[in-house]
Structures are given as structure tokens and as C-alpha cells.
Amino acid sequence: MRLRLGFPVIAAAITMSVLGLRLAELDTSGRFSLLFLSPVFLSPAEAASAPAASSADTRPPEVVALSARDLEWLNRITWGINPSSAKEFAALGPDKYLERQLHPPNDVPLPREAQAQIDALAISHTPMQTFVADMDQESRTANAITDPDQRQAAQKAYQDSLARFGREPAIRSVLRDLYSPYQLREQLTWFWLNHFNVHLYKSNIRLLIGDYEDRAIRPHALGRFRDLLAATLRHPAMLRYLDNDQNAVGHINENYAREIMELHTMAVGSGYTQNDVQELARILTGAGVNQSLPQSATVPKLPPERQGQYVRDGLFEFNPNRHDYGDKIFLGHTIKGRGLAEIDEALDLLARAPATARFISHKLAVYFVSDNPSPQLVDKMAATFRQTDGDIAAVLKAMFTAPEFKASLGMQFKDPMHYIISAVRLAYDDKVILNTGPIQGWLGRMAEPLYGHETPDGYPLTEAAWNGPGQMATRFEIARAIGSGSAGLFKGDSPQAVDQPAFPQPANALYFNSLRQTLGASTLQALDKAISPQDWNTLFLASPEFMRR
């Protein structure tokens, strides 16, 4: 977008002129006078795109005006509107735009500056299996040291490396949320990661989480629910988080079985029994994690009739010696004891259960429509789920095209993730940030850090979980942090990095052309009283309208 160079100047100029502040007021602030002394930043083209500036330039404006309704629609489909998304939306029209969002191409690099940051991460060029094996070795070596002090030092070094690995996936994730043109996929990636929650700080999940997000969740985020479920089941992050790596014949651990039924598929109270949980736990025996590299791994000694049953796929291992080969009765079906194929059979039953269609539809509607979606909407989505064998994009389409969706626009309270990402998207548009650290910090302060929910239920999705008094006060502090300056977002991660000049500019052309009309009188009045661009930004990002999507 255009209004980028010389941001403070332009922000000040536009804000002040549009808000109709008198020049005398401007003179009271040294900062403002100074800004007005540097009009050189405002090129004619830039001035043209600013509606308040008069100019004879005839080039068509790059930023389109959207109706309030289109704006709110786009705001919900994306992590938050910005001029780039508005432009794309205007060029494609709603139907085509939605189709592209629902069926994104597989591998699209992000804008160059963002992609370069991702490419520089260790997780981008080292396979999970390699660094897990390396770290495993480091941990063993550390634990084998006899001197307690030296051992503690080595264990600390191991923990430091773990922490380093643990930070990388969140960097990639946030950059995608900010800059991917396929915003719906990124929102769904967050949604499913939360649905199939694992916690960063359990065991060595910091080494597994990036691969889990990138290879188990994201490729299936808009695909088939059955594939998504199976991908999480085969991932070491999930098997470890819910202790299925401890689940073996004679030593049953029901943890994962229970959560699959209660949280991942059918939901509590949908008619299954404790017996079903126990039988599923038996079915899941033997599905675990093997961290050794394939070349150094030994296949366990198997009885002759189970030769060939052993499966090793990356870190996933199915060990027949740990599996319960008895027959099971699960959800009223007899499942013949025969190894890994039992799990596929159980997943088919779970993914096709009507309760699952309903539960997943309801949860999607809570995320995208309202805290209390109507039974009619959920029924419609669940019917689509069943008819399409769990095609997530189809279920979403049914939801997005429902009248209830349109009626809900602009009314959903943003969770911290939506709040922060939408603010940074709007404030900087396609000017790529150089450091996601401040965003991770804000997410932590607002208690919704990525991969940071300890318990398998994931973060709550409803408004009441995020709008408490302390939470609102924190939100306003974050509004101020984002609105008052570049906040560290443009200072790279290395110790030598220099802070690059940048200034948040939510008051961009999109604001003047479209966003402003969605604000209420109280908000406009408060914004009129802003005494600086920083102040204006803070108030705007703290406004009740900006809390909702």
C-alpha cells in the first residue's frame, strides 16, 4: 500500500485533517509542529489516495471503498481486514474470494520478506526426526554425567536448546497469520490446533509442535475431518501429550481414548459409555513414539504370526508386542483384534458418528458465528458434514452462506489472538514485521499464547472467557503498545539488530474509505479528542468496535 514511507507525518496529517482539528491545537504539540515541517514525505500519489488531501492526481485510487457489510464479512473471513485484503476482495468479488479461501493452493510462499524469515528457521530445513534424535542424545549424555553439578549444567543446556526449538514454530505461525493471502486456512489451522490441543511444555513437545502444526494439522485444515483426525493420531506430539505412548496391553492408559471421544469427536454426553472408552484404549494399545533414527532402530522381536505387523513411520511406531490383540466391542461394533487396522476401523466409526458431525459443526459455528449458534444452523452444517463425509470446506461454506452468519457480522468478540493479529494487520498492512517476539509477548500477557494451553480442552472460544475486567485493562495496554510506535516489531531477533523506522497506521485509506462508517458516535467523539497519532491509534484500537469482528 502507499501510505508507508514517512508514516508519522502522514498519519498525523491525515488524522488531523480528517478529524477537523484546528491548527492552533496542533501547534500546542512540539511533535506535531515538527511533523508539519516535513511535508516532503507526502508525495502527490500518496496524497491522492488520502481522501482528505486535495490533489489533481488522476491515477485510480489503490484502496477501494467497501460497504460496511462487505467490510465486516471480510473481517470475519480473515484474521482481520487490511488494505491488501480489501483490494483482493474488491477485485474478485465475494463468491470468488470465498472459493479461493475455501480451496487454497497447497504451497504458496508468503511475501518475500516474511518467507525469508521462515526460511531462516531451523525447523524449515531440519526434519523433526533429526533434531529429536540429536536432542535425545544430548539429553542422555547429560543425564549420564555422574557429577551432580556438571549434570545440572548439561541438563540446563539441554533445556535451553529445547526452548530455542520451542520458539520457532510460533514465529512461522504468526507470520502466516499476518501475511498469508489464504487467511481462512490460517484461521482454521489455529482452530484445529486448539481443537486437537497439545501443550508446548509437556515432555519434549517443543521439538514436535512445529511438525505437528505444519504436517498434521495445516494440510488438512480445510480438508476431510477423518484425515485430520488420523494425522493427529499418528503424530508423536499427540501420542505423547495424551500419554498413548504409555498405553500398552496389560498397562492400559485411557487418557487419549477418553479425550478422542470427549474432546476430538463425539463429545461428552453424546451416548457413548465408559466401556467404549476402555475398548478404544485397548484398540489404541501399541501406537506410540520411537525417537531413534530409523537406521539405528531395531525392530522388536515378534512372534511369527505377527511378523510384518510392526509399523514405523517417522517417529510414529506401532509395536505389536504392546498391542492388545483381543477382539473389542466399540460403539456397538465388533472390531476384530488384528493390529493397526483396528485403529482405522475405530476412526471410521468416530468420524462418521452423527454426534461428531454435530459437535464439530457446533464448535465451528461458535468460532465463526456466535457463542450460541442456533440449532438450525448447526443442523444444516452437520447435514453437510454427513453428506460430504466430513468435508470441512463444505461445512464452512454451508455456514458462511447461512443468513445467521450474515446477521452475526461485527458482533463476535475477538479472542486475544484475533485482537492482536487484526491490529497488527491493519496497522502495518503489507509492511512485513521483522520480529514476532512482541506479538508472542502480548499473547502471553493476554493469556492466549500459541501452544500454551495446558489442558486438552484447548482455549475457550466464547466471549466470557476473555472480557473480564483485568483482561480488558490488559487489552487496552496492548492497544497502547501497538498504537504508540513500532513496539519492537521492526527490530530483528539478533542482538546486533537495529530498529527499523516504522509507525502503526490503522488510520489508513481503508479506514477513511470504509472503516470509519462502522464506528458509533461515542467512539467518533472520543477519537476527535485524540491529541496525537499515537493517542488516536490507542483509542481506536481500544474502541468497542475494534474488539469485535
Next chain:
Amino acid sequence: MQRREFLRMVSLTAPLMIAGRLYAAPQTRTRFLVVFLRGAYDAANTIVPVASDFYYKSRPTLAIARPNPGDPNAALPLDRDWGLHPALKDTLYPLYKKGQLAFIPFAGTDDLSRSHFETQDTIELGQSLDASRDYRSGFMSRLVAQLTDLEPISFTDQLPLTFRGGTSSIPNISIGFVGKPGVDDRQAKLIESMYQGTELAPQVAEGFSVRDEVYKEVTAEMQEANRNAVSPKGFELAARRIGGLMKSRFNLGFVDVGGWDTHVNEGGATGYLAGRLGELGRGLAGFAEAIGPAWNDSVVVVISEFGRTFRENGDRGTDHGHGSVYWVMGGAVKGGRMVGEQVKVEQASLFQNRDYPVLNEYRAMLGGIFHRIYGLAPDRLQKIFPAVQPKDLALV
């Protein structure tokens, strides 16, 4: 508690008459603070079973010596069987001697997972272990739902599980990192004006008000610190701030303290654990000081997810165990004693031949305290801890 219920309680239950005065009135004065030691503190080296030869046999490098007035590293006598870690000599031992601190040995949960993760959740949720967990219903939020005059607050970075759920919104404050609010008064007023007439107006006003209160408290403390020259750090700083905040406005609080998972090089009378205990002791004594006269209406409960193995391991540390020792303190607490079911500390009494058993289940114990301080009737205690029979240990 409502007056009507109070009167009903009095007529139903005799123990409410304590020392000739009606205990429960007035309700709003009671301050209740839960201090959660996350990571499972080594109870056996903190409240030391000094009468047990088996203890000294089981901990050749870690054991705290039997009480001996001439030895600064010896345990401080609590009663015939127990002694206190010497790191608490100047902070909590005086409170014990004054009768304001009681210890409940063999305390904890029935959770046998020995997982920090699992058992902390168990404690915070306070639900029955045989049912499926409801992560949206912590026991402290259920307590809030039972009383109308509570001003709850969590002194933690995130709202802990125990305060989740319920209908009212409970504020949390990162008590260790209170800075000058960036949003100034003028901005706060403008922000409030934008929310006028919206559903969020009360939360927004309350949020600024809590924020200001916390900052005011911290500023006052800073001025004091300048006079005293030494400014407290870590938990001591946090606990003093909490004392200041619970002096006036807030009367139900939760705070957690980490760093107790001592698998390696735990230390004995000195060393790692001694350092953690010293800080904890300074914090709790600082809380008592900072809250001022309201200390007489305060009840502080110190809990931890489980105890540690009774025997030391090969790394001069201890591993995940079962039974712990919980603490109850406050100006009106009937302390200076060991409270609850006890058993002789010897090999035969260990649970699974490795840990303290749990003889005092924490929900029953807390239920008993809630009954005492809030006058909650059994049917309402059931809403907080379903299917638990409260155990009245006459602690307050």
C-alpha cells in the same frame, strides 16, 4: 453469608460458638488466600518428623538435624514429633509460637498419577476423581458462586484453572510485574466513554479501577521501600503487594509459587530448598505484616500438588510422592499445633512403601474451613466440593 442463613447455621450447629463469641459475623471481613506451591515441595524436609529414626535412616545426606538450641542448622521444635526447617526461623516460626500457624501433615489428594500436570489440575478443579473433568469449573469459582460478598482476584499471569468457569468475571493481575499503567487517566476516561451504554461498560470500569488500586499499592510500597533501604524481591515482593491489596478491597485471592521440583541437589539445612523456603517464609510473614490489622481476619492456606518420596534418591534429591503437609495461618487461626489425622512416621506407615499416605483429604479440609469462615451450610458446601464430607479441624 446472608444473615438469614447465618441465623439458621447458628441454630443448627454448635461449633460456630467459639470462645464465647459468635464466630461468623461479619462475613465480609474474612480474607482468604490460597498459596499454591507448584512443583511439589518436599514437605518431609520442611516440617520434619524429628522423632522418626526412619527419617534419619532414609535421608542420609538431606535430613535436618533434631532440635538443638546450640545448632543453627537444627530443626526448630514444633511438638514432640515434629520440627520446622531452620530457614523459617525468623519468619514463620514466630507465627507458629504465637499460635497463628498450624500444619496439617499427611494432607493431599487421592490422585495417584504422580504427575504435576494432572494433580495440579485435580486440586484446582476440586472435582470428584471418578467423573469426567470439567475444565470450566474450578473450586474457587464455585466458592465465588456461593457467596455474594466476595471480591476475588488472582495474583497470577493467567487466570488459573481454579478460578475458571462461573458467571462473574474474576480479574487477574501479574503481581510480580506491576508497572506504571501505560494508558493514562485521560485515555482511560476516553476509553470508558466509548464503552458507555455497551455490555462491556462494567468490566471496563472495573478493569481500570483494579489496575489503579494495584498501582497505588505498588507505589506506596515503593515509597516504603525507599525508607527501609532494602527492597524485597521475588515472592516476598509479590506477597507484600498481595497483603496491601487484600487489606482493603479484595478478600479472596490465589497465588502460585514455583520452583519446588527438587529431584537433584535439594540441599538440607542450607542449599536450594532452604533458599526457596526462606523466600516463601519472608513472603508469608511479609503478607501478614502488609495486611495490617486485617491479619486477624485472614486465613492463608498453603498447598502443593503432592509430597515427595520419603527416601532421598541417588541424586541427593527426592522424586514425586504422594502425601504432603499443608499449612493454615492467620491472626485468628487456632495454630501453634499439628492438626488432623496423624500416623507414626516409620517404614510400615509409608504409602506403597515410598511416600507419606494421605490421611487428610484437602477438599474435606477446605470444606471444613469454608464452613467455619463463611458459615456455609452443608448443602452449599456440596456445590463447591460435591460428594465430599467436610472435615472440621477447628482451625479458626
